[in-house]
Amino acid sequence: MRPIRNSAKAIIIQNERILLTVNKDDDGLFYIFPGGGQEVSENLQDAVRRECLEELGEEVNVGDLIYVREYIGKNHEFAESNSEAHQVEFYFQCSLISTHPTFENMTIPDANQVGIEWIEINKLDEIRVYPKAIVEPIKNMDRDTRYLGDVN
Template identity: 55%
Template sequence: MNPIRNSAKAVIVRERALLLTKNKDPEGYFYLFPGGGQDPGEELAAAVVRECMEEIGCPVAVGELLHVREYIGKNHQFADWDADIHQVEFYFRCELLSADETAFAGSNPDSDQVGVEWVDIARLHEIRLFPETLSRFIQAGTQAPCYLGDVN
């Protein structure tokens, strides 16, 4: 099994819309919270800032830690190719610092990433958003627990 990986994610909400990366796989489009892996010697807040620049091309101000989610690949629908993955994800409330966010262009987007999109919170149930559990809490407007556990 691979070592456990930390990942820092941004939760960016504006006017009842959530900023997400848009990605494509053989099943179609899916959406993720901007963010990614923490580098050795890097604080989680610095990781989410760096990853947002890489994926959405905009600087962010990092706020409070909202959620911690584990993803243990062997327990989920992607086990065929993710069985040896164990990732701990830290979701931070973030705000965009850029005045011009109309031309989202990250410097190093993920290989499946095809864009960045504001998605109306009322439509979250219509898209494939991972983790789905977190999207349900956001759409319902209810406070999710800080520790979500191994959920998808």
């Protein structure tokens, strides 16, 4: 059995749009929040900073923790291929440091990552985004810290 993995994620909102990474799998495009696994001896804020630099090519200011989500693979749509996964994700409100980001300095994008895109918040229901459970709180501008549970 694999150990539980911590992941630090960024929620970056500007002008009624949210910044997501664009990824591709056998079912087509899907969108996820920038961020990823916490390394040994790294705090969560440093993890989200490093991951944003790797995936976006941009530095971020890390603000408040606003959501915590668990993903227990055996309970969700990818159970057949991801049954041993158990991840706890910490979502931080972040902002880009640069006022004119270029997104050109990505060093280590995720394996499935094919781009970066600003998505209008009111159009989040029109795309395949993970985790889907964060869409409604974001659309409702609900930024109170909350545990979302084991959701996908």
